[in-house]
Amino acid sequence: MEIINAFALIINYIIIPGLTYGCQLALGALGVTIIYTVLRFSNFAHGELMSFGAMTSILITWIISYFGISIFPLPTVILALPISILITISYCLLIDKYCFQYHRKKNSKNVISLIVSIGVMFFTSGLIRVLIGPNDRTINDGERFIISARKFKEITGLTEGISLKLSQSITIIVSIIAVVLLFWFLNKTKTGKSMRAYSDNKDLALLSGIKTENVIFYTWLITGTLACIAGTLYGLDKSYKPFTYLQLVLPIFAAAIVGGIGNPIGAIIGGFVISFSELLITFSYNKFLSYLIPINFLPEGSLQLLSTDYKIAISFIILVLVLILKPTGIYKGKLL
Amino acid sequence: MKTDFFSEKKYINAYLVCAFLFLLVGLFQSWNVAFSILNLCLISAIMSIGINIQWGNSGIVNFGVMGFAAIGGLCGVLISMPPTLEVWKDGTAVILIILFSFLISGILVKKFLKKFIYNKYLKILLSIIIILFSLYLIKSIFIPSINFIENTNSAKTGYIGGLNLPIILSWPIAGLFCGVIAFLIGKIALGLRSDYLAIATLGISEIIIYIIKNEEWLARGVKNVNGLPRPVPYEIDLQKNEFIQTLSNTLNLSVIELSSLIVKGLYSILFILVLLIIFFLLQKAIKSPWGRMMRAVRDNEISAEAMGINVKKRHLQVFIIGSAIIGISGAMLTTLDGQFTPSSYQPLRYTFLIWIMVIIGGSGNNHGAIIGGFAIWFFWIQAEPIGIFLIELITIFLSDQNEMKLYLLNHAAYMRLLLMGLVLILALRFFPKGIIEEEKRL
Numbered sequence: 001m002e003i004i005n006a007f008a009l010i011i012n013y014i015i016i017p018g019l020t021y022g023c024q025l026a027l028g029a030l031g032v033t034i035i036y037t038v039l040r041f042s043n044f045a046h047g048e049l050m051s052f053g054a055m056t057s058i059l060i061t062w063i064i065s066y067f068g069i070s071i072f073p074l075p076t077v078i079l080a081l082p083i084s085i086l087i088t089i090s091y092c093l094l095i096d097k098y099c100f101q102y103h104r105k106k107n108s109k110n111v112i113s114l115i116v117s118i119g120v121m122f123f124t125s126g127l128i129r130v131l132i133g134p135n136d137r138t139i140n141d142g143e144r145f146i147i148s149a150r151k152f153k154e155i156t157g158l159t160e161g162i163s164l165k166l167s168q169s170i171t172i173i174v175s176i177i178a179v180v181l182l183f184w185f186l187n188k189t190k191t192g193k194s195m196r197a198y199s200d201n202k203d204l205a206l207l208s209g210i211k212t213e214n215v216i217f218y219t220w221l222i223t224g225t226l227a228c229i230a231g232t233l234y235g236l237d238k239s240y241k242p243f244t245y246l247q248l249v250l251p252i253f254a255a256a257i258v259g260g261i262g263n264p265i266g267a268i269i270g271g272f273v274i275s276f277s278e279l280l281i282t283f284s285y286n287k288f289l290s291y292l293i294p295i296n297f298l299p300e301g302s303l304q305l306l307s308t309d310y311k312i313a314i315s316f317i318i319l320v321l322v323l324i325l326k327p328t329g330i331y332k333g334k335l336l
Numbered sequence: 337m338k339t340d341f342f343s344e345k346k347y348i349n350a351y352l353v354c355a356f357l358f359l360l361v362g363l364f365q366s367w368n369v370a371f372s373i374l375n376l377c378l379i380s381a382i383m384s385i386g387i388n389i390q391w392g393n394s395g396i397v398n399f400g401v402m403g404f405a406a407i408g409g410l411c412g413v414l415i416s417m418p419p420t421l422e423v424w425k426d427g428t429a430v431i432l433i434i435l436f437s438f439l440i441s442g443i444l445v446k447k448f449l450k451k452f453i454y455n456k457y458l459k460i461l462l463s464i465i466i467i468l469f470s471l472y473l474i475k476s477i478f479i480p481s482i483n484f485i486e487n488t489n490s491a492k493t494g495y496i497g498g499l500n501l502p503i504i505l506s507w508p509i510a511g512l513f514c515g516v517i518a519f520l521i522g523k524i525a526l527g528l529r530s531d532y533l534a535i536a537t538l539g540i541s542e543i544i545i546y547i548i549k550n551e552e553w554l555a556r557g558v559k560n561v562n563g564l565p566r567p568v569p570y571e572i573d574l575q576k577n578e579f580i581q582t583l584s585n586t587l588n589l590s591v592i593e594l595s596s597l598i599v600k601g602l603y604s605i606l607f608i609l610v611l612l613i614i615f616f617l618l619q620k621a622i623k624s625p626w627g628r629m630m631r632a633v634r635d636n637e638i639s640a641e642a643m644g645i646n647v648k649k650r651h652l653q654v655f656i657i658g659s660a661i662i663g664i665s666g667a668m669l670t671t672l673d674g675q676f677t678p679s680s681y682q683p684l685r686y687t688f689l690i691w692i693m694v695i696i697g698g699s700g701n702n703h704g705a706i707i708g709g710f711a712i713w714f715f716w717i718q719a720e721p722i723g724i725f726l727i728e729l730i731t732i733f734l735s736d737q738n739e740m741k742l743y744l745l746n747h748a749a750y751m752r753l754l755l756m757g758l759v760l761i762l763a764l765r766f767f768p769k770g771i772i773e774e775e776k777r778l
Binding site for chain 2: 041042098099102103109110111112114115116118119120121122123124125126127129130133134246250253254257307309310312313316317319320323324327
């Protein structure tokens, strides 16, 4: 019984939140990685693109609920998601046309594109704040819990409860669907294959008749979709605050680089590495150990490697360490 | 020679435009506003010079401006504030000694491991033992003494305090300290290429901010340090001065306004002095063979290396110089504010805005960096009135009570982000060389 309690504790405080946050990071990191492999620059605006997606989802949700349509146990955002994905994609394509295309055609250094993406970041964050304001907004209007901790305790008779939020399970399910579709697209369809060929060797791909414009169109299509889904899911799980997405950029880069930038599988694994290490390092193991070993043997003081204040800093530390020690990441990605 | 004359004329024109803008603000808004904008413009100009020497002259992408500025501010606190005597008597001295010996011993141990022990597994085992031992030390000595410091008089001090020296001293010291930190960062990170270096420096600067925010014993963390001593007289003392009182009568200004004007003016003079010193030193350096070498490294690293230039060493050198300049400006900023607020350090305001200044001003040219600093900071402050004006213009046909119009006016403050992004994108597209181009040298 004690051991089961310990496991319940771990599942409740580490595995479920870690999976959710990891999914959100992985979706973001996939977007960054795909832009990086095809267009060869680090897109600092990705966090704001996610924020833009979440914002359009909220605006459309307001319109939908104005007409009184709802799918109650599920949040209304699910209905809004397809439309907001389309809007985010068109925003991405517009940005590409007016900001990045020129520098691509001119063959500028990739640092210039990076600086342009910072301009896009400023522009988008300003646009978002003008349109929806800087305040906190809750998206979730559906049921909050699938199983609440209290109910779980009543059913199983354990002292530790496991709670599963609806938003968490939606995040995990939608992420799985998105990732499966993405891999199917990249590996099985002709366009996906041409994208991979293009990222592998640009000149060879051009020679074999792959059209640059097509590849770039699909790249932004995928990026916009992923950014919108990731942003909306993040906003659904926590709540929508525009400034948090700016802080999300570095953890996303950390995830992409840890997994090996340019490698989609690496991006997913990197996302989970970041999210779980954040939780594992700042988790206080006192209660967990109290279930496993007799109380007399428990060491005094809190058994925490780093205080929770450093939670976000952990991803930066991992990022810097990986960049210095093994810049190619877990799965050998492309090195600049 | 003709081109030289032309470029000189161009930046003189740009300076004149800047001066004219301040005159406009002074006449139409108020001289107080004009001087406070000028002071921050000067600080921004120094920061952008720091980035310019790194990016414009040697092609290093340093996104760690925020971190260095914060370290500079921290120096301001640690130099100027009175020491917290209670903790110096027993607790803190111990901590500091341990901290420093740790840093040094860590580096020494690493060297020792590299030199004498060849067995891979033994190395790993030894490092694990060292890590565990240091964890034990942290638990047993660090945390109790940190708690002691943070709990002594936590409402007022709760940190180690400073050295009680004049705050102006903190400017050069901040430069030195940032130089040392930049040396450590550069040693480990400068091997990375452009994009990776950008991300790494951004990450490192975030880590620095996190440490300053959370280690309250160092500088009170998010509780802020207020009331730093000033290098210039206080307004209240000036108001009591008889000469100032008669001056205010003759100038037809209220005493309060005049005194704050004088204080701001004194700050401006100090800042202009620092700016001029840094500017002339750098101009000298850029025109010397050293500057030529740096440009050679920037333009083509491989051929520079083939000519026998040690590219890594040059990069490190310039990284240290630029970061030291940013540190100085960070200390100046804290001096101007009179307080140190770690939570105010945001990458958007410190890192990316400074980068916009450099790009807009014209990278590779110190005049350009100064003009960029002036122009962008001016624009950053004045974007809100401009945004309101634009919104009024667009919605001129709507009534004053129109919800749409009111909503937009309420959010006008965020127009500055939007406009700033637009400016950067347009600048990179239509005048990538900036307001003032880099001089053509033969």
